Amino acid sequence: MNTEELKQIADALMADDKGLLAMDESLPTCNKRFKAAGIPQTEEYRRKYRQLIVTTPGLAESISGAILFDETIYQSTDDGVLFIDVLQKAGIITGIKVDEGTAEMPGSPKEKITKGLDGLDIRLNNYYGLGARFAKWRAVITIGKNLPTEANIQANTETLAKYARLCQEDDIVPIVEPEVLMDGDHTIERCYEVTERVIKELFRQLEKEGVYLPGLLLKPNMVIAGKDSHIKNSTDEVATATINCLLASVPHDVAGVAFLSGGQTPQQATANLHEMHVKYESKLPWPLTFSFARAIQQPALDIWKGKDKNVKAAQDMLRFRASMDSAARVGRYSV
Numbered sequence: 001m002n003t004e005e006l007k008q009i010a011d012a013l014m015a016d017d018k019g020l021l022a023m024d025e026s027l028p029t030c031n032k033r034f035k036a037a038g039i040p041q042t043e044e045y046r047r048k049y050r051q052l053i054v055t056t057p058g059l060a061e062s063i064s065g066a067i068l069f070d071e072t073i074y075q076s077t078d079d080g081v082l083f084i085d086v087l088q089k090a091g092i093i094t095g096i097k098v099d100e101g102t103a104e105m106p107g108s109p110k111e112k113i114t115k116g117l118d119g120l121d122i123r124l125n126n127y128y129g130l131g132a133r134f135a136k137w138r139a140v141i142t143i144g145k146n147l148p149t150e151a152n153i154q155a156n157t158e159t160l161a162k163y164a165r166l167c168q169e170d171d172i173v174p175i176v177e178p179e180v181l182m183d184g185d186h187t188i189e190r191c192y193e194v195t196e197r198v199i200k201e202l203f204r205q206l207e208k209e210g211v212y213l214p215g216l217l218l219k220p221n222m223v224i225a226g227k228d229s230h231i232k233n234s235t236d237e238v239a240t241a242t243i244n245c246l247l248a249s250v251p252h253d254v255a256g257v258a259f260l261s262g263g264q265t266p267q268q269a270t271a272n273l274h275e276m277h278v279k280y281e282s283k284l285p286w287p288l289t290f291s292f293a294r295a296i297q298q299p300a301l302d303i304w305k306g307k308d309k310n311v312k313a314a315q316d317m318l319r320f321r322a323s324m325d326s327a328a329r330v331g332r333y334s335v
């Protein structure tokens with residue numbers, strides 16, 4: 001484990017006013033989004049779409065790192081340049097999603113556990129050789145009646161910690177993503193309670209595995225009421241609950257915190273991040289930024305619709321959303 005290299009990469013990912021772009025949708029997720037937008041669900045269309053993203057002019061002004069999916073890391077532009085080389089030339093660090101999706105939790109069918117530890121060390125080695133310098137693993141936690149179970153929190157946090165340790169042994173910065181889902185009709189208070197419990201247990205497990213925190217990033221959900229609760233929290237409520245929850249659960253020596261958007265609208269996610277910086281900047285012990293997928297990409301995907309003639313307009317939208325998030329990350333977003 002080269003702690004110096006890990007820290008240097010983690011700090012570079014959190015530097016200045018930049019954030020991360022998650023463009024690592026798995027095949028089923030990417031195909032689902034394509035289907036909804038009327039785009040053919042083929043490897044070639046996925047390549048074209050990822051090409052649109054990585055060749056967006058000026059993207060690196062707001063984005064420090066891009067998280068790719070396995071299929072994407074081997075793909076190239078129409079001119080035969082590997083996406084990973086396009087990103088590197090632009091000054092964007094390449095990351096890779098290394099979990100292999102979720103499966104039903106034995107004994108608790110409404111909950112999920114994340115797969116992918118088998119053979120992970122070999123895959124990490126391979127990805128490092130290809131040029132990836134950071135990785136992502138997503139666990140999902142479901143809020144519901146008597147959920148989450150303690151067993152589910154244990155299983156998911158234990159696996160996240162083992163993954164993080166393996167990454168660091170291969171000099172890859174791990175992003176640990178314990179996503180407490182927005183699905184459900186729970187209140188913001190319930191989201192707070194579950195998120196705090198999960199993150200505290202995660203850091204207990206990370207410590208047990210001897211994970212080096214200055215070479216690790218946390219990717220949490222914002223603390224917010226469930227989608228079906230019909231409660232619309234104000235930016236002030238979300239910012240206050242989220243920051244209090246993170247201050248109570250995240251050690252100070254973590255390299256940074258980068259949020260997922262989780263199904264919030266792009267405007268909501270951006271405004272909430274902005275509010276956290278406006279209200280709490282001076283209290284934050286770690287850099288705080290974004291690692292959005294939908295909140296950056298969805299408006300661009302809706303413009304593209306799989307048509308070459310829409311590429312430029314879609315890229316303009318992608319750059320615009322990323323720049324709004326970059327402004328929010330330093331408390332300078334205005335609607």
Ligand code: 13P
Nearest residue numbers: 022260261262292293294
């Ligand atoms: P969203 O921003 O769409 O929630 O995605 C973030 C992510 O990377 C999920 O793993």
